[in-house]
Amino acid sequence: MTLGYPVVMIKQLRIKDYILIDELTANFHQGLNVITGETGAGKSILISAIDLAFAPRVSKEVIKNGCEKAVIELTIENTKHDLKQLFEENGIDDFGEEITLSKEITPNAVRTRVNGTLVNQDFIKNLRTLFLDIHSQHQTYSFLQPKYHITLLDTYAKDVYGAKLEEYKRLYSEYTSLKSQLEKAKNSADVTENQIEFLRFQVNEIESAEIQSPTEDEELNNELEVLENAEKLKELTGTSYWAINGDDGSILEGLGKIKQNVSKAASFDNKLNNIEQNLIECIENLHDISSELRNYSQNLDNDTERLNEIQERLFLLDKLKRKYGGTLEAVIETHQKLAEELSSIEFSTKNIEELENLIEQAEKNLLEKAKDISEHRKDYASVLSVYIQERLTKLELPKARFEIAVREKPLSSDGIDDVEFLISTNVSEDLKPLAKVASGGEISRVMLAIKSIFAQTDDIDTVIFDEIDTGISGKASQSVADEIVELSKFHQIILITHQAIIASKADKHFYVRKSQNDETKVEVYVLTGDNRIKALAELAGGDINERSIEFAKSLIEA
DSSP states (O other): OOOSSOOEEEEEEEEEEETTEEEEEEEOOSSEEEEEESTTSOTHHHHHHHHHHTOSOOOGGGBOTTOSOEEEEEEEEESSOOOHHHHHHTTOOOOTTEEEEEEEEOSSOEEEEETTEEOOHHHHHHHHHHHOBOOOTTSOOGGGOHHHHHHHHHHHTHHHHHHHHHHHHHHHHHHHHHHHHHHHHHHHHTSOHHHHHHHHHHHHHHHHHOOOOTTHHHHHHHHHHHHHTHHHHHHHHHHHHHHHHOSSSOHHHHHHHHHHHHHHHHHHOGGGHHHHHHHHHHHHHHHHHHHHHHHHHHHOOOOHHHHHHHHHHHHHHHHHHHHHTSSHHHHHHHHHHHHHHHHHHHHHHHHHHHHHHHHHHHHHHHHHHHHHHHHHHHHHHHHHHHHHHHHHHHTTOTTOEEEEEEEEEEEETTEEEEEEEEEESSTTSOOEEGGGOOOHHHHHHHHHHHHHHHTTTOSOOEEEEESTTTTOOHHHHHHHHHHHHHHTTTSEEEEEOOOHHHHTTOSEEEEEEEEESSSEEEEEEEEOHHHHHHHHHHHHHSSOOHHHHHHHHHHHHO
16 A cells, blocks of 8 residues: 555664564555564564654663664654754754664663764654654553644644634734733833933933044044144154255255256166156155145144043043943943833833733634634534544444543633543443553554544554454454554554454564574564465464465455
8 A cells, every 4th residue: 555645654673682583674564564473472572662762761671681782773754744954953964755763772871863863862752753653552642642632633623623723823922922012011111210210311421422433532532642742743744844845955955966967867878767757756755745744734733722622522431431331332332222221111111001902902802713713622522522432332342432521721822722532431430531541452442443533634644553452352353453444544554463354454464473492582574475374364263274264365355
């Protein structure tokens, strides 16, 4: 059988030196995989190995006697979930549609790898929750957990009220955002008037300074140094001007004579033309320099008034820097922060009443929508309860009563309903939470009944049943077989059975055999042809004879 939609399935299990197994490789079908064998042969070892691959804690006792370590490796085919980003975030190579999960158990450590990369148990737990629900009959199925029940119900009825639920969740998210804003506004409103006044003073103090730029103080310090040394600068630049362009003995006068000599020499030898030209440029540059020095010296005033202005300005800026951050850039950033805080407080005090009105309206709207969704949930809970109870009767639990309870709870992200699956398998017992069903065999059949209903809508792909046929026979066995075949159209099923009727429906039949010579060993074979017929005959009649062989053939042909 090939499922015509994206799936997650266990493709291969490889075990080495695990309990009684030296080494084996089991390749699973994506439909119905059946495991049979003699009582005590070790059939549950395969299931326990799969379960152990995802387990947070592992006993060192699973290492085969005399061996250094045990290895369990699962190859999982995934055509359903996009895990690329999750793998990248955890440094795991993405191999496309195949995931390799391996667990190595030594006396001193347990190491779990995904695609060869070491991962922690939280990652494995999340991976398991994401796409696999694999349990033996003595462990808790996810369907037993009340937290999943509302999701199962909503998923089943998504075509009826799914759009309404999505709209509700969107509005609820907006509602919680409003409540968060209100809380923040109230916290801001709790600030005392003195605190607000001080905050306002700080903002005004910085604003009134009218800081021109983050480097204003550096620019003023440069100007201050010039003004404080004006006389000295005037003297130095004036003296330099006269040295370049004075009356007698100036640099320009000397260069002029040199230029005349070089020009005369160049008239005899044009190789000196470049030197002549350089001298001309040099003289022109010195004229420019001397002009700038003269202008600088003449325009440089000892401006006492400007000097006082700069000193006062720098005093103010230094005061702000000491109070608000050490640099003008920090002062500007502090002003922005304080201004935003003041604005938020002033806005919040005005905004509280408006937010409270919006929240009241939102809550009223949500409650109306939640009540509408609740009515749909109750209707579908009643219908599903009947369907599941009918299936329980078919699976030889005729006294069982099943109910999907929908109880009211405070407004939350999924509405006002608390949903829980309740069951009673005996007439004398009251309905109890599904998780309290005592018998492993009953749990398996209850799970089968529930999964048959939710098969096309739930998000679980691989289901393991350990001895689902406990306590049933005859007509009930046929019903269980039919249910399993139907379920295997939508899920990968791995199950242990003692019933020939059930085993005959397998897409792949595994046979477990235990041998005891010098040491005890467990081996697993895939049965086909005559070997499979003989195994079914043995399951049906205890002995392999002509009658049991014919019965086995009839089961396969049915």
